[in-house]
Amino acid sequence: MITRDSQIYNSLSRRKEKLITRKEGKLSFYSCGPTVYNLIHVGNLRSALVADLFYRFWKQIGFDVIFTRNYTDVDDKIIHRAQEDNLTAQEVAEKFIEEVEKDYEKAGCLDPTYRPRVTDTMMEIIGLIEQIVSRGSGYVIDGNVVFSVDSFKDYGKLSGKHLEDLEVGARVDRDTRKRNPLDFYLWKASKEGEPFWESPWGKGRPGWHIECSAMIQKLLGNQIDVHHGGSDLIFPHHENEIAQSEAGSGKAPFVRYWLHHAFVTINQEKMSKSLGNVFSAREFLNKFSGEMARYMFLTPHYRSPIDFSENAVWSAAKALERIYEAKNLAEDCVALSSQAIKNQAFEEFIAKISEEFYSAMSDDFHTPVAISKVFDLIKEYNRLAYQGSNDDKAGRAKSFLRFLSEVLVPIFGFGGDNSKEVLVRLSEIQKSIKGWDESGPEQLSATEIESFISERELARKQKDFKRSDKIRDELLAKGVELKDTPLGPKWSYR
Numbered sequence: 379m380i381t382r383d384s385q386i387y388n389s390l391s392r393r394k395e396k397l398i399t400r401k402e403g404k405l406s407f408y409s410c411g412p413t414v415y416n417l418i419h420v421g422n423l424r425s426a427l428v429a430d431l432f433y434r435f436w437k438q439i440g441f442d443v444i445f446t447r448n449y450t451d452v453d454d455k456i457i458h459r460a461q462e463d464n465l466t467a468q469e470v471a472e473k474f475i476e477e478v479e480k481d482y483e484k485a486g487c488l489d490p491t492y493r494p495r496v497t498d499t500m501m502e503i504i505g506l507i508e509q510i511v512s513r514g515s516g517y518v519i520d521g522n523v524v525f526s527v528d529s530f531k532d533y534g535k536l537s538g539k540h541l542e543d544l545e546v547g548a549r550v551d552r553d554t555r556k557r558n559p560l561d562f563y564l565w566k567a568s569k570e571g572e573p574f575w576e577s578p579w580g581k582g583r584p585g586w587h588i589e590c591s592a593m594i595q596k597l598l599g600n601q602i603d604v605h606h607g608g609s610d611l612i613f614p615h616h617e618n619e620i621a622q623s624e625a626g627s628g629k630a631p632f633v634r635y636w637l638h639h640a641f642v643t644i645n646q647e648k649m650s651k652s653l654g655n656v657f658s659a660r661e662f663l664n665k666f667s668g669e670m671a672r673y674m675f676l677t678p679h680y681r682s683p684i685d686f687s688e689n690a691v692w693s694a695a696k697a698l699e700r701i702y703e704a705k706n707l708a709e710d711c712v713a714l715s716s717q718a719i720k721n722q723a724f725e726e727f728i729a730k731i732s733e734e735f736y737s738a739m740s741d742d743f744h745t746p747v748a749i750s751k752v753f754d755l756i757k758e759y760n761r762l763a764y765q766g767s768n769d770d771k772a773g774r775a776k777s778f779l780r781f782l783s784e785v786l787v788p789i790f791g792f793g794g795d796n797s798k799e800v801l802v803r804l805s806e807i808q809k810s811i812k813g814w815d816e817s818g819p820e821q822l823s824a825t826e827i828e829s830f831i832s833e834r835e836l837a838r839k840q841k842d843f844k845r846s847d848k849i850r851d852e853l854l855a856k857g858v859e860l861k862d863t864p865l866g867p868k869w870s871y872r
Contacts, residue, residue, distance in 0.1 A: 521567030
């Protein structure tokens with residue numbers, strides 16, 4: 379049962395629309411996956427995480443989601459990598475699919491319903507091309523099959539580009555064999571040393587655009603509810619997908635809702651290999667964590683660019699620290715009593731926060747507002763945490779933890795790990811971030827800080843308050859703030 383209506387921004391109509399699926403309660407969803415010739419970069423990771431957020435939220439509000447994310451395992455880049463490494467293209471693809479799956483797992487991505495590969499869809503690709511040719515939208519030249527954009531009157535409807543304007547730009551690098559310079563290859567005749575498949579037009583391999591259309595047709599049907607990808611794919615990839623899919627099946631629309639996320643910049647510059655500023659997902663996940671990636675890439679709105687910088691990473695670490703400090707406090711409070719008492723006013727506050735959270739997520743995944751509601755709850759919980767009896771404290775703590783486990787974790791995928799372990803890791807991460815440029819004072823490690831705290835607690839028990847205060851001051855001088863609470867000392871980097 380669908381628990382609430384939601385609005386999503388459709389790139390095709392260029393406005394927010396109410397999400398109405400083709401079949402009530404069911405949602406068919408396709409997200410463009412990576413071309414597997416190398417480790418994925420943080421831009422690819424953002425794409426996977428955004429798709430994962432959509433998937434999680436739609437499931438949370440009651441949709442039966444059929445989620446497909448593909449692997450492109452036939453491509454010029456894969457062939458070039460295979461030649462460089464003295465491997466077959468298949469060996470390169472297999473190797474990097476395995477590595478990408480490791481990154482997805484570490485980033486906390488749920489498994490999609492289907493993970494198709496181009497090489498497993500060749501029969502369907504050839505069949506779709508045959509349909510396109512038979513309907514008069516494709517033509518054959520020298521063993522290649524080409525799509526005729528002039529045959530599709532709505533070409534340009536997704537990108538908003540006019541065919542006449544595009545033709546002027548395309549003439550700069552024109553393939554004279556094409557009827558129109560914008561015509562694109564559905565099937566490429568084989569070249570020596572490249573992988574190939576038998577087809578009615580001879581040996582060859584598919585063009586890039588046709589692959590997604592065929593995988594969608596095979597697994598989800600001729601028409602689907604939602605298609606997602608990066609904004610850089612709108613033209614020509616997704617534009618061409620629409621043209622060939624609707625031309626081949628004779629059914630429109632191919633996709634009801636097109637969702638596109640913005641790109642990632644590195645220190646205010648668009649990430650690109652030519653600039654040498656590509657940051658791999660593996661490097662980020664190993665240096666920091668999957669939860670850090672999730673917070674950093676999901677809490678800004680998906681249609682807003684993200685600047686990948688030291689400040690952004692630091693902010694993500696501090697924000698996660700706030701969440702886990704509150705969780706750790708709540709877990710300590712739960713342990714105070716087995717007779718937890720619910721607080722009606724706090725329950726009503728949580729219900730209000732939950733409604734505002736879901737309203738924000740239902741408004742085209744407005745994650746900045748949604749996460750601000752989580753911090754509103756944390757602020758209120760921290761204010762009330764020590765009030766009342768132990769039964770009262772335990773009751774509020776249980777209610778707070780229930781919100782995390784039933785709302786935040788299932789949708790955002792962070793906040794569910796062991797709080798004490800995560801807080802130690804986040805402290806180490808903050809220390810490493812401050813040390814990126816090897817400047818500034820050397821910070822204490824979490825183990826060193828805990829040692830100071832143990833020494834201070836011993837001094838307090840021995841009523842040596844002069845020594846206790848001195849240890850606090852020493853920690854402060856080293857950038858560590860110590861707070862005494864009814865549940866014991868808590869620390870954080872300043």
